[in-house]
Amino acid sequence: xxxxxxxxxxxxxxxxxxxxxxxxxxxxxxxxxxxxxxxxxxxxxxxxxxxxxxxxxxxxxxxxxxxxxxxxxxxxxxxxxxxxxxxxxxxxxxxxxxxxxxxxxxxxxxxxxxxxxxxxxxxxxxxxxxxxxxxxxxxxxxxxxxxxxxxxxxxxxxxxxxxxxxxxxxxxxxxxxxxxxxxxxxxxxxxxxxxxxxxxxxxxxxxxxxxxxxxxxxxxxxxxxxxxxxxxxxxxxxxxxxxxxxxxxxxxxxxxxxxxxxxxxxxxxxxxxxxxxxxxxxxxxxxxxxxxxxxxxxxxxxxxxxxxxxxxxxxxxxxxxxxxxxxxxxxxxx
Amino acid sequence: xxxxxxxxxxxxxxxxxxxxxxxxxxxxxxxxxxxxxxxxxxxxxxxxxxxxxxxxxxxxxxxxxxxxxxxxxxxxxxxxxxxxxxxxxxxxxxxxxxxxxxxxxxxxxxxxxxxxxxxxxxxxxxxxxxxxxxxxxxxxxxxxxxxxxxxxxxxxxxxxxxxxxxxxxxxxxxxxxxxxxxxxxxxxxxxxxxxxxxxxxxxxxxxxxxxxxxxxxxxxxxxxxxxxxxxxxxxxxxxxxxxxxxxxxxxxxxxxxxxxxxxxxxxxxxxxxxxxxxxxxxxxxxxxxxxxxxxxxxxxxxxxxxxxxxxxxxxxxxxxxxxxxxxxxxxxxxxxxxxxxxxxxxxxxxxxxxxxxxxxxxxxxxxxxxxxxxxxxxxxxxxxxxxxxxxxxxxxxxxxxxxxxxxxxxxxxxxxxxxxxxxxxxxxxxxxxxxxxxxxxxxxxxxxxxxxxxxxxxxxxxxxxxxxxxxxxxxxxxxxxxxxxxxxxxxxxxxxxxxxxxx
Numbered sequence: 001x002x003x004x005x006x007x008x009x010x011x012x013x014x015x016x017x018x019x020x021x022x023x024x025x026x027x028x029x030x031x032x033x034x035x036x037x038x039x040x041x042x043x044x045x046x047x048x049x050x051x052x053x054x055x056x057x058x059x060x061x062x063x064x065x066x067x068x069x070x071x072x073x074x075x076x077x078x079x080x081x082x083x084x085x086x087x088x089x090x091x092x093x094x095x096x097x098x099x100x101x102x103x104x105x106x107x108x109x110x111x112x113x114x115x116x117x118x119x120x121x122x123x124x125x126x127x128x129x130x131x132x133x134x135x136x137x138x139x140x141x142x143x144x145x146x147x148x149x150x151x152x153x154x155x156x157x158x159x160x161x162x163x164x165x166x167x168x169x170x171x172x173x174x175x176x177x178x179x180x181x182x183x184x185x186x187x188x189x190x191x192x193x194x195x196x197x198x199x200x201x202x203x204x205x206x207x208x209x210x211x212x213x214x215x216x217x218x219x220x221x222x223x224x225x226x227x228x229x230x231x232x233x234x235x236x237x238x239x240x241x242x243x244x245x246x247x248x249x250x251x252x253x254x255x256x257x258x259x260x261x262x263x264x265x266x267x268x269x270x271x272x273x274x275x276x277x278x279x280x281x282x283x284x285x286x287x288x289x290x291x292x293x294x295x296x297x298x299x300x301x302x303x304x305x306x307x308x309x310x311x312x313x314x315x316x317x318x319x320x321x322x323x324x325x326x327x328x329x330x331x332x333x334x
Numbered sequence: 335x336x337x338x339x340x341x342x343x344x345x346x347x348x349x350x351x352x353x354x355x356x357x358x359x360x361x362x363x364x365x366x367x368x369x370x371x372x373x374x375x376x377x378x379x380x381x382x383x384x385x386x387x388x389x390x391x392x393x394x395x396x397x398x399x400x401x402x403x404x405x406x407x408x409x410x411x412x413x414x415x416x417x418x419x420x421x422x423x424x425x426x427x428x429x430x431x432x433x434x435x436x437x438x439x440x441x442x443x444x445x446x447x448x449x450x451x452x453x454x455x456x457x458x459x460x461x462x463x464x465x466x467x468x469x470x471x472x473x474x475x476x477x478x479x480x481x482x483x484x485x486x487x488x489x490x491x492x493x494x495x496x497x498x499x500x501x502x503x504x505x506x507x508x509x510x511x512x513x514x515x516x517x518x519x520x521x522x523x524x525x526x527x528x529x530x531x532x533x534x535x536x537x538x539x540x541x542x543x544x545x546x547x548x549x550x551x552x553x554x555x556x557x558x559x560x561x562x563x564x565x566x567x568x569x570x571x572x573x574x575x576x577x578x579x580x581x582x583x584x585x586x587x588x589x590x591x592x593x594x595x596x597x598x599x600x601x602x603x604x605x606x607x608x609x610x611x612x613x614x615x616x617x618x619x620x621x622x623x624x625x626x627x628x629x630x631x632x633x634x635x636x637x638x639x640x641x642x643x644x645x646x647x648x649x650x651x652x653x654x655x656x657x658x659x660x661x662x663x664x665x666x667x668x669x670x671x672x673x674x675x676x677x678x679x680x681x682x683x684x685x686x687x688x689x690x691x692x693x694x695x696x697x698x699x700x701x702x703x704x705x706x707x708x709x710x711x712x713x714x715x716x717x718x719x720x721x722x723x724x725x726x727x728x729x730x731x732x733x734x735x736x737x738x739x740x741x742x743x744x745x746x747x748x749x750x751x752x753x754x755x756x757x758x759x760x761x762x763x764x765x766x767x768x769x770x771x772x773x774x775x776x777x778x779x780x781x782x783x784x785x786x787x788x789x790x791x792x793x794x795x796x797x798x799x800x801x802x803x804x805x806x807x808x809x810x811x812x813x814x815x816x817x818x819x820x821x822x823x824x825x826x827x828x829x830x831x832x833x834x835x836x837x
Binding site: 196202207210211 | 418424438488
């Protein structure tokens with residue numbers, strides 16, 4: 001399974017981490033504020049990707065492809081923003097975002113699992129519907145009167161140089177996401193639910209013959225996973241940006257799928273990948289702010305996407321990742 | 335202990351157009367092995383599915399441990415102690431043995447799967463029944479025989495006292511199969527009852543305590559091994575006397591027709607499937623290729639018929655180099671092909687019998703002239719094939735999909751044999767068809783041999799290989815272990831080679 005690493009892979013991982021820490025330390029000594037800004041930006045960008053990747057991996061581990069994460073982000077962001085603005089409560093807005101994500105997850109399950117629509121088409125329906133609905137109902141005059149979620153310092157931890165700012169002085173949904181990484185990891189690899197989930201994604205027939213209701217579990221998982229994307233939407237509107245704008249998810253739902261694949265469909269792997277992609281985003285922001293390169297900003301803005309293409313292509317070349325065997329296939333009893 | 339472990343009483347099950355089970359009764363007692371014998375379509379699977387709760391009978395009832403029960407699904411059957419080992423294993427390959435065994439009935443500790451406890455239980459079970467296994471091995475790394483053991487442990491873990499084994503020896507070498515029969519015999523000593531489904535007569539005689547023979551959905555005979563013989567059982571299965579072993583004259587091999595030199599072929603995943611094969615087939619002889627399925631047989635047949643291109647090596651047909659030739663070039667040399675998968679490569683299901691009868695030469699005279707098909711000629715030809723090869727069909731215009739498996743196969747054989755041929759490639763030519771059709775096709779293959787055709791026969795049925803071949807090549811892991819003359823061959827010898835063992 002995905003969580004098992006070969007000794008060489010482990011060594012490679014540790015070597016990579018060491019090099020990274022040394023590089024960060026060198027940069028931090030050279031230019032403290034800017035390094036801190038880039039790394040804080042990295043964590044900020046990674047949160048949304050990690051939530052999307054977890055949504056995707058729960059679906060895919062159960063055998064259902066979800067390419068509708070982009071739409072789930074967008075419509076949930078819209079719901080979260082609108083409800084928060086109406087009620088004046090960020091908490092209510094967050095609940096609304098999660099609720100919308102669950103509803104869209106349920107809709108995807110109804111199409112892809114219940115009606116056995118092609119999974120890619122079902123996901124595309126979500127994306128198109130979300131873009132259309134949010135554009136139509138978007139009300140420019142709305143705003144968050146009370147402002148967005150603010151940073152919470154975790155006591156003395158927040159005072160550690162660099163690390164404190166980057167990890168322990170964050171807004172609440174970021175902390176929640178970090179906690180969810182652990183929860184989803186334990187659930188996927190240690191719980192009864194997780195074992196059955198992995199089984200129905202690999203060999204639904206085998207699960208069926210031991211009395212596991214494959215369709216019901218897929219329905220449940222795709223719906224619940226939608227809640228994670230919904231939280232991502234709420235994070236986007238209420239914590240990262242503080243407002244809603246048209247098509248504000250900006251392709252990050254798709255980027256989350258790349259993150260999921262690169263992270264081998266494991267929560268921690270996905271978070272590492274999310275940090276990596278987040279880093280390219282943060283770096284690109286910093287370049288644009290400082291006018292580091294004398295080229296049009298649009299080109300600098302391409303950085304994360306170019307890196308995505310290169311990395312996904314490379315990971316394909318390495319070829320160490322294997323999809324769940326029943327991925328994308330509808331299950332017929334019998 | 336109960337008198338009757340598992341029974342079907344007057345079970346009738348109707349499907350649209352077929353009476354799959356007609357008033358069927360069977361009865362399994364503790365510590366006994368009941369063999370359920372019948373041809374494809376005789377109603378074995380339906381009956382087993384009724385016993386396992388997959389189907390509900392239209393009338394009649396299922397009795398488990400002296401108690402009439404109403405099964406609503408497999409879980410119902412499992413919870414009452416019925417375990418089933420499916421013909422196609424129901425295991426999750428990338429998961430560990432222990433995870434596969436406890437899946438669906440996992441021991442837990444504080445809400446999480448308690449793998450230590452699971453491992454203990456598996457080890458305890460495997461010791462109690464003498465079924466040694468490494469609980470932490472990944473299922474995908476295990477050989478087929480071991481995977482089957484995991485399936486049996488899976489049933490025992492759920493406290494099964496009845497095991498239903500569906501065609502369990504199909505994927506095993508003869509030695510592995512014998513070993514399995516021994517294991518099953520030992521299991522019955524603990525009071526377990528076993529329903530053993532098969533079409534292999536020899537196994538039935540070797541293992542069964544009671545034998546029930548099904549034909550056309552009805553029980554046509556109940557007997558015991560001491561009261562019957564292979565031919566007796568075959569007669570019950572088919573309803574008339576059959577010849578199990580076709581008469582065969584001594585071969586008179588002529589010139590080399592097919593010559594294969596250092597052939598290397600990759601499988602679909604790009605892995606080496608055939609690793610430097612050398613052999614030749616002469617006119618007027620049958621070279622049988624034995625081996626457990628998946629050892630390169632499919633790739634071999636596809637390489638020779640032009641469906642797959644070898645990466646290295648040379649193939650010559652009748653002296654002409656045809657490595658990587660197209661199927662049409664190869665067919666033109668007089669090569670006939672009875673494909674392994676008749677639904678996929680043998681017939682076009684939606685085409686009529688007539689159209690199917692010319693699939694290999696529709697583009698030639700007299701069947702078409704300047705690109706226009708000549709219907710009358712084609713129908714006439716199809717009628718000849720149907721008459722000569724005993725294809726049971728109302729007429730030649732019905733779609734091929736309406737024929738039974740045996741009749742489809744006879745249609746394919748008829749099409750391939752209705753031209754002058756030099757080389758016949760027959761892959762699993764009698765898979766899943768009735769004994770009558772098997773006998774017919776065997777005769778026709780021998781007839782071709784006697785007319786001077788070179789025959790390459792690839793089959794997973796060792797009896798078929800032993801019955802027809804003049805020489806036998808054993809394929810293991812993409813290599814030919816040995817080629818032996820048929821008169822020196824026996825099951826034992828070939829079985830060892832099939833497992834990759836040479837002395």
